[in-house]
Amino acid sequence: MDSIYRARWITTDMSPDDYSARMFQRTVKFNKKVIKAVFHVTALGLYEAYVNDKHVGKNFRFLPGWTHYTRRVQYQSFDVTNLIKKDEAILEVHVARGWFSGHISGECIRMPLALVCALDVVFQDGTKDFYISMANDSWKAAKTKVVFSDIYDGEIYDDRLELHDFQPVKIAHGYNPNDLVKHQGEYVKEQEILPALRLITSPKNERIIDFGQNLTGYVKFTVKGKKGQKFALSHAEILDNEGNFYTDNLRKAKQYVEYISNGRMSTYSPHFSFQGFRYIRLDEWPDNVKLEDVKAVVVHSDMKRTGYFESSNIFLNKLFANTIWSQKGNFLDVPTDCPQRDERLGWTGDAQVFAKAASYNFDVKKFFTKWLADLSLSQGANGAVPVVIPIRYSYTGVSSAWGDAATIIPFQMYLTYGDKKILESQYESMVSWVDYIKNSSDNPYIWNNGNHYGDWLALDVPFGTYKGKTDINLISTAYYANSVNILRKTSRILKKNQKVISYYEKLYSNIIKAFNETFWQNDKLLTDTQTAYVLALHFHLLYEDRINTAVLNLVRKLHEFNDKISTGFLGTPYILHVLADNGYAALAYQLLLEREYPSWIYPITKGATTIWEHWDNIKPDGTFWSKDMNSFNHYAYGAVVDFIYEKVAGIRIDETDPGFKNIIFKPIVLKECGLTYAKATIKTKNGDISAYWKIDGNKILYNFEVPKKSTASIYLSNSYNVGPGTYEYIEQL
C-alpha cells in the first residue's frame, strides 16, 4: 500500500468566500543518498505539484480529476528521483477550489480545500523512508499568485506577489484517507494550439480576437507589461447579430481571466480554470495587440482518436467535424453537457445518447469506465441514479432516459470494445437502477410517476417550452423496457444463473405487454409524435402486427412537419436508424442532408463549428433562442454520427461477436441519397477497419478493409463472410 494512506488531509484557515489558491510546503532533508523517490499526491480541489521548484506531472491538467469526492478521490504518483538535489526535497503543492468547492460544486458546499501527499524514498543503502502530509511544523501554507480561481468564473493571477506570508496548516477534519484510489481515468492534457485568426473591432468598439473555432481550454499569451499592468480578457462562443461580443448565454459563468504583470516578459495561461469560447474580448490590454502572442490551447481528456469520415457532401463532412469538436470540448475528465455556461456537468442523459458515437470517434473505454464507477457510487441505496455524475447536491432528481445511462453506456462500451469486464463491474449498478424503477412505480411494468425531462428540447411544443410533447409515461416505460432488455442480455453474457435470467426475461415480456396495452390505442401511440414512434420502434417494443402502422405513422408525422425532424434529445439519436431499418432510407438521407431549419446541417449554414444545444440556437431571422439555455457546444445531437458510420459508410457492430471481432459491412447506397462517395475508418485493437463506396455512372464500387484479427460479414446484393484482407466489389446502381 502506498504511504499516502498513512498521510493526513491538511488544510489552512480560509474564509468561505476566499477563492484564492493556497500552497502547502515542506522541506525534507536526507542524510543518505536517495536512489528512488516517488511523490503521491492529491487534493480536494485542483492541484499543481512542485518538487524543488520543478512542476511534476506538468503535462497533466486539472489533477486529481473529478470524482464523487465524498466517496473517492484519485491520487497520482510521480517518479521524482531526478528532481532530488543536494539531498533535499522542497515539496510544494498549490491547491484551488476547482470542481470540489468552486461554484460548480453547488451553492450549498463551501468545504475548505485540502491536500494529502506522501514522498516515498529508497536510499542507496537499501533502506526506505516516507514523508507524509500532517499538521505539524514541518508543513506550512501560504497564499499564491492565483488570487482568484473558479472553473466557471476564470482566474486572476498577480505575478507581482513574491513574498509568502506563511500560516500553519491544520487537519482537514471529515476527510477520510480510505477514500483514496489510484488514478483511473484518462489524464487531461493540452492537445492542440490554435492561432488567433483576426482582430475585430465590434460596433460597440470592443477589441475581439477570433480563433475561428469554438473550443474548450484557455488562452495562453506572452506579454511584457509595466509592473502592475493588467491584461484582462473575457471569453464568448459567439457574436450577436450586430457583431458584438455576446456573453448572456453563459448565465452566471464569468469566464474572465486577468494577469497582472510583474514588469518582466511572461507567458501565462490559467492554472485551474477552463473556458468554452471561440472569441475573446480584450478588456484591458495595451493598444498594440500582437496576434502571434495570443494562442488558444485546446484541453481535453487524452483519448485516442479512432474514427474518421469523409464524403462527397461538404456539409455532412462539416457536421462530422463539428461533432468531433463537441466531443473534444465536452470530454474533459467527465462527459459534460457543455463547457461554457454555469453548468459543465456530467449530465447522464446527454452522455447516454452520445456514448455510441463517442466510442466510434475516440477510444473512450477508460474514460467511461472511470465515470461509470462514480455513477455506481452516486446511486442511492434504492438504486436511484442522479441526473448528473459526479453528483451535485442541487441536482439530486432522477429522470428516465437520464438514469438509463447506468445500463446503456456499459452495454455500449461492451459492444464497441468487446470487453465483458465493464459489464461485470457495472452489473450491480445496472440491477439496482432497474430495481429502482420497478419499486418506485405504482405499476411494476409501467413507469408512471416521478419528474422527468422527457423528449428534452423537442420542437413539437410551443416555442420556448423545454419538454417535448411525447407522453412522459410512454418515454419512461420505453426506457425501462430497454434497460431490462439490456440487463436480460447482460445476465446471459455474464452467465448468471437461470433464475436471474428468467426473472429479467419475464419482466421484459410483461413490460412489452403493458406497453402495448397502455400506449397503443386506435392504431396510434399515445402520444402521436415522431419521438413516440421512434422509441417504440427502435427499442422493438411493439407487437409484430403493429410495426408497419407505426412506421407509417412516423412517416405521416414527418410529412405533417414538412418532412423535417421535430424530435428532441430522445428521438433524435434514433430517428434515422428507425427510418432506414424500416424501408425509408431515402427519407433518412433527406433528413440527414436537409439544410433548412430544423435540421442537423442548418447550424452549419449559420457558421456553427460545434454542435448546438437547440435546433434553433440562432433562428433563421438571426436572433437567438434565449439567453437562459443556449449552448453552442452541446454534443447530444451529434449522436447522429453513429448513423453516419453505421448506415452511410456501413461499418456496424455484430452483437453476437462484439468489439468489431466480426464486422458487419452494410452501407446504404441510394441513387437519390445525394452522395456520390463515402468513406469511414474506425481504429480498433485488432487494427483499422475501413469502408468506402463510390457511385461511378450506373455502378457502385465498394472497398472494405478487415483488420488482421477480425472477420466480416458483407451485405451487398449478395452476402459474403470473409477473413482479414481488402475486398472490392462492383455492383449495378
Ligand code: BGC
Ligand atoms: C443541460 C442538458 C441536460 C438538461 C436536463 C440542461 O441544463 O444542459 O443538456 O440534459 O439540463 O434536462
